[in-house]
Amino acid sequence: MAFRGWPQEAFEFYEELETNNSRDWWLAHKATYDSAVKAPMEELMAAVADEFGPMRLFRPNRDVRFSKDKSPYKTAAAAMTATDGAACYVQLSSEGLMVGGGQYHLASDQLTRFRDAIADDDTGTALAQICDDLRSDGYEVAAAETLKTAPRGWDKDHPRIDLARMKGAVVLTHLPRAKWMSTAKALGRITDVWR
Template sequence: MTFTGFPEAAFDFYDDLEVDNSKVFWEAHKDIYRSAVLEPITALTDELADEFGPAKIFRPHRDVRFSKDKTPFKTHQGAFVASGPATGYYLQIAAPGFRVGSGFYDAPAERLANIRKAIDNNRHGAELAKIIASLVRGGWELGGTTLKTAPRGYDVDHPRIELLRHKSLSVTRDYGFDEIIHSAKLVNRIRTHWRETTPLLDWLADHA
């Protein structure tokens, strides 16, 4: 299937799902989910796979076993292309619009320690800071979960303390409701933007 863009019905579907997140609504509208969301995002990631690799398209159902929020369905559809453990490229469609991102969303203690050791290193840490500064200047937003203070073993006055605080780290770019979302041109827009983040993923591959 060739990607031709997401229809407006994709955004309408998630607008309505936020109002009525129930199995009754889902069953009544699952054909819209399939045609307006699942099929286009599958075609989109298939076209990106030649350069970035195959994507994992996340299930629409929420895992509510350990959550106080028992709503059964996610109010967004995401897809992830791994470049390493819990690291890679991301895209998502939801009621607020379309967005892309890159980075790592989880790291066990040893891997996180390696990342922080590299950030602490004057050469490698400065390289990461330069990569992120360039991305932010180019319109990316830095995010991720962070500690409120310095991680154990590091001084609060460290020149890269803000990076050292990260337990996960990502950069995201919000497309909102740009008209390109509804056209085949979205494929090359994402290619361009994901390529911009490749130095970040390469740094993580080298040092994590």
Template sequence: MAFAGFPAEAFAFYEGLEADNSKTYWTAHKDVYDTCVRAPMAELAGELAALVRAEPKLFRPHRDVRFAKDKSPYKTHQGAFFEVMAGVGYYVHVDAEGLFTAAGFYSHSREQTTRYRAAVDADDTGAALEKIVRTLARHGLTIGGDRVRTRPRGCPPDHPRLELMRHRSLTAARHHPAGPELEGRASFDLVRTDWRRLRPLVDWVETNVGPFEAE
């Protein structure tokens, strides 16, 4: 089936789950999750896969609580990741607040961070990334990713791209609030538009950083 949007029940389901993250709530509303959340996300992911030439991974709704202080059993969003190379790709999720879109590189292994900072440090590739990030911010996307608090070891305090050098991973994202627009086909267009704007960032990472490699 073609993706037709996320019904209002999807957002109401997550509002309820945030208020009562319990097996009792989940069991009573699992049909809503299956029909109004999981199924539309699978349809959306199937259509988006052709845009980025990457197979989607739909995340499981259960949290891994083995080492977590928060023992609530269920995730309060349904996400899908489209990996174009290890640790690099596009992301989308739906939650009580609406639809979240993002892209970039998500792992922060030592070797990947080293390659990233070398590319940021170089005048040509660093300036290219700076321009990409500036354009994304101008279009309302939020620049994120894990960063060190001060500056990387060996990086001069007057480095022209110090803020970018601080990153150990780099993403850009946008949140679209819940409402009638997300309940129809227009929500596909919102993701497609964001991902097209995010493509230069992903392309830059593919070319200059490369995949995550297990250490």
């Protein structure tokens, strides 16, 4: 079946889950999750697989073993491409969509190459300009972890120290809940961000 966006029930499901995050509520509303959230997400995953690669849907359950917050369910549904390189990501919540891509956390050898590119005047200046342009266009440039101080061997006053402190690089945009998210236009809006 072709992806036609998420019905309004998907957003309403997460609004209600935010205030009723319990196993009893989840079980009573699981059919809504399956039809309004999971099924459209799987349709999206199938629609983008040829161009962006296979995606995986994250489990709705939270790992609460070491958390003070014992809410059993995530208040958003998310899917990500399952590649070794940069990934594409989409998340649905009561507020709308978060769409982005990149490498959330770089391996040690990747981080070394990333910082070498930042240190180089040509590639580093170009990368900083790309990040500035993305931020000007309303995108967020982030990482899973950002150092509080300069990395070892870096001058704390380096002109691109903000990039060097990042241990990954992702570009995200937050799209507030809108009617187009419940239409086939959602596919184009999501893939435009990924491209």
